[in-house]
Amino acid sequence: MLNAVVFKEWLKIRWIFIGMLLINLLVIINTYFNVANVLKVYSANIFLVKLITYEILFFEDIMYIPLLTGILISVFQFFPEVNQKRLKLTFHLPVPESKMLFQMTVIGFISLLIIFLFDSVLLSLVSLNFFPEEVFKSMISTLLPWFLAGFCGYFLITMVFIEPNWIKRVVLTLIGIGLISLFYSGTGYAKFEKSWLIFAAISFLFGVVIYVSAYNFKRGIS
Amino acid sequence: MTNVVEVKDLTHYYGSKLVFENMSFDIKEGSIFGLLGKNGTGKTTTINILNGFLKPTSGKCLMFGEDSYSLSPQTKARVGFLIEGHVQYSFMNIRQIEKFYSAFYPKWKKEPYYELMSKLAVTEDQKISKMSCGQRSQVALGLILAQDADLLILDDYSMGLDAGYRRLFLDYLIEYAKAETKTIFITSHIIQDLENFLDECVILDYRTVLLQAPLKSFLSDFKQFKFEVDNHNLKLEKDYVVKNFELVKNKATLYTFEKQSVVEHYLVNNGINYTKLAEVPMTLEEAFIGITGKY
Numbered sequence: 001m002l003n004a005v006v007f008k009e010w011l012k013i014r015w016i017f018i019g020m021l022l023i024n025l026l027v028i029i030n031t032y033f034n035v036a037n038v039l040k041v042y043s044a045n046i047f048l049v050k051l052i053t054y055e056i057l058f059f060e061d062i063m064y065i066p067l068l069t070g071i072l073i074s075v076f077q078f079f080p081e082v083n084q085k086r087l088k089l090t091f092h093l094p095v096p097e098s099k100m101l102f103q104m105t106v107i108g109f110i111s112l113l114i115i116f117l118f119d120s121v122l123l124s125l126v127s128l129n130f131f132p133e134e135v136f137k138s139m140i141s142t143l144l145p146w147f148l149a150g151f152c153g154y155f156l157i158t159m160v161f162i163e164p165n166w167i168k169r170v171v172l173t174l175i176g177i178g179l180i181s182l183f184y185s186g187t188g189y190a191k192f193e194k195s196w197l198i199f200a201a202i203s204f205l206f207g208v209v210i211y212v213s214a215y216n217f218k219r220g221i222s
Numbered sequence: 223m224t225n226v227v228e229v230k231d232l233t234h235y236y237g238s239k240l241v242f243e244n245m246s247f248d249i250k251e252g253s254i255f256g257l258l259g260k261n262g263t264g265k266t267t268t269i270n271i272l273n274g275f276l277k278p279t280s281g282k283c284l285m286f287g288e289d290s291y292s293l294s295p296q297t298k299a300r301v302g303f304l305i306e307g308h309v310q311y312s313f314m315n316i317r318q319i320e321k322f323y324s325a326f327y328p329k330w331k332k333e334p335y336y337e338l339m340s341k342l343a344v345t346e347d348q349k350i351s352k353m354s355c356g357q358r359s360q361v362a363l364g365l366i367l368a369q370d371a372d373l374l375i376l377d378d379y380s381m382g383l384d385a386g387y388r389r390l391f392l393d394y395l396i397e398y399a400k401a402e403t404k405t406i407f408i409t410s411h412i413i414q415d416l417e418n419f420l421d422e423c424v425i426l427d428y429r430t431v432l433l434q435a436p437l438k439s440f441l442s443d444f445k446q447f448k449f450e451v452d453n454h455n456l457k458l459e460k461d462y463v464v465k466n467f468e469l470v471k472n473k474a475t476l477y478t479f480e481k482q483s484v485v486e487h488y489l490v491n492n493g494i495n496y497t498k499l500a501e502v503p504m505t506l507e508e509a510f511i512g513i514t515g516k517y
Contacts (some may be wrong), residue, residue: 004325011313037233084309088275093326219277 001095002103009077009107016076017111018209021070027061028122033059035130044130051135059123066150067116067180074157077108082161087217101162101214105207108154116147141196148199155206156180163213167203172213177207183206223250226373226405227272232281232460233413234267239427244281246290247424247434250372254399254406256416256437259426260514265409266306268376268426272407273303285373299327302371306378312351316344316361327369327375335364338394356387363391367398373405380397380412388415417441417506428516437506440497444509447476447485449499466515477512 035058038046050056079085090104091097120143127136156176163169179202227249234241241264247256259265270276271283274291283290286297302370311319316339324330327454335419338360339346344353350361359379366374374395380388392415399406410416416423420437433440444465450472458467458476466477478485482501489496504512 004322007318007324008311008314013319080311080313084307085305086309086311088273088303088305089309089311091275092273092298092301094295095293095326144398209399218275 005056005103005183006102009104012080012107012122013073013111016072019153020072020170021115021118024062024065024069024119025122026179027065028119029124031059031061031123032126034061035126039130047131048135057139058141059126059143062119062123062143063146063184066112066116066119066147067153070112070150070152070154071157073108073111073152074161077104078158087162091218097218098211101211105155105158105210108158109151112150112154116150119143119147121156121195143200144196145183148196148203149180151203152176152180152183153205155203155210159206159210159213162210162217164217168213172209179206223252225249226251226286227255227277227407228282228284229268229272230282230284232268232283233279234271234281236280238368242426242429242431242460245424245431247431249405250422250469251405252403253421254408254419256420256423257409257426258282258416258510259409260415260428261411262305265426266377269375269407271390272375273275273301273484299329299369300372302366302369302374304362304366304374304376305377307381308355308359308363308379310350310358310362312349312358315347315349317346319350319361319365320353325363325371331370332463333368333370334398334446335368338364338367341344355382356384358434359383359387359391368396370402370414371404373407374399376406376408378409378411380410388412392419411511412507416506423511425513430471432513433453441504441509443479444504444513445478445480446502446508446512447478447482448498448502449476449489449496451494451496452479458462458492466512475512 035047047058051058081090090100093100120140121137123143124136127139156172159176160169160173163172182202183199225248227246227247229247233243238413245264245268257265271278272285272297274288274293277363278293279349286300287291288297299393311322314322320332320335324332331418338483341358342357359382363379366376366405374394379391379395383391395406396419398404410418410422417437422434422436423440423467424434425432435443451469451474452472454469454471456474457471460462460466463480464476465479468475468513476485480488483500486499
């Protein structure tokens with residue numbers, strides 16, 4: 001049964017998954033060439049001064065891409081489910097509804113994880129290729145909240161799609177936007193070294209609230 | 223014969239709006255049961271409660287003896303469900319959707335599905351989203367037949383279908399239900415199609431159940447009398463004799479479960495001068511309109 005669920009979810013998200021993987025790749029390639037060109041023309045000091053003093057990051061082009069990726073994966077995965085109330089078909093399958101929803105969101109989560117790991121590896125290669133290890137470490141701690149924002153965006157949109165009540169949808173969206181904006185509240189050098197755990201907790205909370213919306217859908221609350 | 227579905231004193235509100243109150247009916251194993259009602263009388267609400275997509279305000283709804291709101295996966299596997307408008311996973315093609323569903327149902331039989339698909343002028347790679355409404359209805363029906371469910375719940379199977387596809391749908395369903403002793407629970411806004419199909423029916427009106435009866439006895443017991451009157455403003459309230467009354471100029475129509483002699487007696491007792499009283503046979507659709515009214 002799990003294979004069948006994976007098959008269905010993959011049919012829905014395959015093109016957006018491949019598309020977003022390519023967009024992420026292009027943004028990182030662009031970052032690589034930007035850094036390479038600047039280093040060729042000027043010197044590495046410029047980057048370090050920008051990074052530490054002016055808090056300008058060489059990898060900031062990627063900042064909103066994980067969030068966009070999370071939102072789009074959710075749209076492609078869950079819009080077909082809620083359009084014409086197809087979720088009824090899914091919840092009518094002989095599997096407990098919560099288990100089905102868990103499997104579906106885990107598939108979305110894993111697809112995001114693959115893209116974000118891909119980003120992390122490529123950006124690490126860029127960083128380690130040009131900069132000392134300290135810069136690499138600070139980059140990872142800055143990237144982490146952006147990736148977590150991607151997961152949050154995914155969970156938020158999923159929650160909004162499944163929630164049957166329009167007022168709750170609006171409230172959840174506003175709360176979600178507020179919380180996700182925290183993930184972008186500072187972008188400087190090593191800014192999030194100590195707070196990523198809080199962001200991870202917020203992301204987890206978003207994931208859990210999906211089940212409240214699913215419960216509302218099942219009860220027919222609107 | 224055991225009951226596959228038991229609905230007892232079901233009441234449902236959307237907010238403060240009452241949909242129906244104290245609705246009760248049973249569906250016997252192997253029967254074809256129709257839920258008939260005008261738009262907004264709660265047909266889809268009832269089906270949503272039956273399938274566990276809505277928690278009723280009060281009352282009980284059992285399917286194969288289980289509370290319909292918390293059906294076990296084993297019981298869900300015994301229920302085939304056609305959503306209004308033949309909604310399916312339209313991003314899949316004919317082959318993919320069969321492959322997908324077959325993983326969930328232990329009694330899956332792909333032959334009836336592919337038999338139906340062979341009648342459509344489409345390839346196995348045809349995406350469902352690119353198919354016509356009629357073709358999609360055949361996909362949805364084929365999947366339900368392949369599931370080999372014991373109970374088939376069909377929410378307005380006729381929506382968007384022309385006469386040919388409606389007939390095809392019912393012909394297949396009848397053949398299947400009779401051969402396999404399946405129970406069918408069906409709603410449709412095209413009442414006439416169901417005349418030779420249903421064993422039993424429930425007729426819903428706004429907020430209440432008007433009737434539950436075997437279809438044959440409803441059609442034989444429920445009568446339409448036409449007569450002419452002098453009084454063009456004549457009004458008859460519903461009571462133990464009159465189930466509905468309509469007057470167009472001097473032509474009156476009275477719907478009742480009583481015999482002609484009782485109707486004659488009733489009219490005389492109420493001081494109504496009438497002429498040309500005659501019972502006029504009705505189709506199911508006419509009987510349905512007769513009992514529910516035109517408005």
